[in-house]
Amino acid sequence: MAKQIVLLTGISGFIGLHIAKQLLDKGFHVRGSIRNLKKAEIIKNTLEKASADISELSFIELDLTSDNGWDSAAEGCDYVMHVASPYAAAEPKHEDEMIIPAVDGSLRALRAAKNAGVKRVVLTSSAMTMMATMKSGTFGPNDWADTNSIDIGTYAKSKTLAEQAAWQFMEKQDSALELVTVNPGGVFGPALGDDITGQSMTMIDQMLRGKIPMLANVAMPMIDVRDVANIHVQAMIHPNAAGQRIVASRSEPTHLTEIPKILKEHGYKGPSTRIAPNLLLRFMALFDNEAKGMVGLLGVNVRADNSKTLELFDWSPRPFSEAVLDAATAVAQITQK
Template identity: 55%
Template sequence: MAPSIFIVPTGIKMPVNSIREDIIMKETVLVTGVSGYIGLHCAAELLRAGYRVRGSVRSLKKEKEVRETMASANVDATKLDFVELDLTKDTGWAEANEGCDYVLHVASPFTLANPKHEDEMIIPAVEGTLRALRAARSAGVKRLVLTSSVLSMMGSMKEGQFGPQAWTDTNSKEISTYTKSKTLAEKAAWDYMKSLPGDESFELVVVNPGGVLGPPLGRNVSGQTMTMVGKMIAGKMPLVPKTAFPMVDVRDVAKIHLSAMTNEKAAGRRIIAALSEPVSFLEMAQTLKKSGYGRVGTRVAPNLMLRFLSFFDREAKGLVGMLDMNLKSDNSTARELFRWNPTPIDQSVLETAQAVKHISQTTG
């Protein structure tokens, strides 16, 4: 079949696909935290779409690992280069943004366990976000997409439905340090945008993922989600906490980031990237159990026990604020703007478990 023809202003005829590829190839996207769970998937989606990607890492020693990961996933990484950035330092941010059309600011410190001091997590999250915004605007970037979390909306709720208008109460003693860091970082981003002149062309979009599941792009299973699933299938998590909140597949999160980057109607909006119905730890455990993972525990931990453990265990303390949650999300913006059809959660859970099991067997 002959390719479609596009008439360029000079009268020269060229295939439409060639024109589109040429336009995309001229666009460069900075992805901060490119070596992370979400960052790798975002970079892969961008490269597959023909963009040039500049990935930031805390140390350039990570470059080899990222390139090997892309190769193992059959992603052409010839348009991928790297810069070294630290969320707590100004060095390199101006150079990293130079010549970029878009920025996906994915990098943020994450652990379920509360740190010894909250500033260890909050300061890098807030200051890193502001550094990313200022550098992007100064470099003439069109739009920055910030990776936040539904925790910045639902952190102090227990039941009902939350949407883009909701904000977590950062003064609540029930929320984890991670929840507080994501909320304060996102608020700082919107406050920064409000401080700009009215005729400002620089745009911000915030993507708020739910609990993220799905197979990693590479062989790194050290992230919080993979660690949790690994413990479950290994029988090291005999009891599960009583909580349920919206979750999402990591591959969906990456695709939503790309849509948020280019969709005109997304500018200035908070985009919930999560299933509308809550998913409990018990449901995930039961899905694994039914699929042959016999060592998975399917008993619910008493809240009193977890509250007691929180005095001695920082991970248990990070879970306390989520106990008894049963929340729905209003994900209509992502569904309507991007025509998003979420990946079924059972598929995400099982494919995560399969990946963790395979990697542990081949590296153990």
């Protein structure tokens, strides 16, 4: 029997690598998209070191901002897993730098999937599309962030507009194509490979070095990256997942200061548990784009309604402490090489 083929965009990223490993472990052929094929060997080596069978791994060059290659990338695929999306904690000079590639990339993936007769697209969205303009309460699959709010950051706005564009695309087409979106909360856990430039790994690295003296007053639901990958794979194959927005996070909020607390309890000396005054962060935001990116989230303390996820899938969230400690171990191993 022929292997089922999954086009996986964004394979080189923090979440993408974990999804690739789980797909390969389950016997799928993974066609990974990267912006430059020169990265292929690094990705192969990373997955091989993680004990994945890379004989079922191939690569194709794609760019979110170009039409080139999308139809041939999806040709012969059973599923498309669209994980690639521009991300930066810092606010860009102009919001379109992040919004246009996010929206256009999602639509390119869906058009290519439809043209190729793909069964289902799984789109990596974000819990931000549901909670970015809430300060308290519980968010769930029926909620949308207000993209006109002055409080919404560019990343959250880009993810919201990209997901909305995807659902609007589905409403207008009459093929058998199915869509599921996976909406993770704050994602922590160990990176596969030596790249710790992603947001959560950088945060852990900086904490361990004592370079984050204070943290923003923000509490939101979190999730382990390995759980995010697991949910993506289940969302791809579960018959009842079609048409769903899947909340991928623990239900209870985790304050950012919980991360250094967990690290300190396990003997790490560098982390600080101090909370930055909101006024200080608002002042810093005047000349620091990273602080500016956090301003809209100040004072947020929200829960997630993940009941649909728990009901649909064979999944129970890992303890958040496991995600933090495994990330710290990975950072320590990489920085000591």
